[in-house]
Amino acid sequence: VPIISDDNVVIGFIGVDMSEQHRRWAGEDIQWLMSLGNIINLFSQLDRSREEAENERKLLAKMLRNLPVGLEIYDKNHICVESNKKCLELFGAEYPDEFVGLNLMEEPNLTPELKQRILKEPIVDIHLNYDLEKASDYYGHSKKGIINLVMKYCHIYDRHGNFNGHMVIYYDITDQLNTELRLKEFSNIFSLKFINNHISVRKF
Numbered sequence: 001v002p003i004i005s006d007d008n009v010v011i012g013f014i015g016v017d018m019s020e021q022h023r024r025w026a027g028e029d030i031q032w033l034m035s036l037g038n039i040i041n042l043f044s045q046l047d048r049s050r051e052e053a054e055n056e057r058k059l060l061a062k063m064l065r066n067l068p069v070g071l072e073i074y075d076k077n078h079i080c081v082e083s084n085k086k087c088l089e090l091f092g093a094e095y096p097d098e099f100v101g102l103n104l105m106e107e108p109n110l111t112p113e114l115k116q117r118i119l120k121e122p123i124v125d126i127h128l129n130y131d132l133e134k135a136s137d138y139y140g141h142s143k144k145g146i147i148n149l150v151m152k153y154c155h156i157y158d159r160h161g162n163f164n165g166h167m168v169i170y171y172d173i174t175d176q177l178n179t180e181l182r183l184k185e186f187s188n189i190f191s192l193k194f195i196n197n198h199i200s201v202r203k204f
Helices: 027-065 085-091 112-120 174-196
Strands: 002-004 010-013 070-075 080-083 123-131 146-157 163-172
Touching (some): 070 085, 085 163
Antiparallel strands (some): 002 010, 070 080, 070 163
């Protein structure tokens, strides 16, 4: 009898050989055999699905670990369950699991207003002067000072549309801002020199 997939495609056959005596298969025998075949097929599909899901999970985990931006995953109770290598670099943490187990709602650099927005809004974009010393009791790190972060907080939903956690992306723009500040200062000094020396400039 044929083995039928969920989308009504024949993906194989199952049969039983009776060698001791001649037998005519009744309708209920065939139905039983088809049910057995479908059960076997279901288990084989589940095994393939688990294997494919595990391979996809490993690939995704590898991609997340090597992203050029910091990334953290929090569960629906706001507890960190995953962070990548870039987070260690950004925040000066020493161990890969330094952030795992932290409660997002206890982050000292987030104001109560920002925390409420993160809870209620599906996507929140924040530009924050992150004080590393203020976070010294929140997690262990060796860096000091302030870093300029662009952060994106996104809700994660399961396949039924239920809230299932947060994804947080961190992008450090400290060097970029410092470069822009130096360029601005240089431009101001340069302009003053032109003014003080009565030099005219014509643009072509």
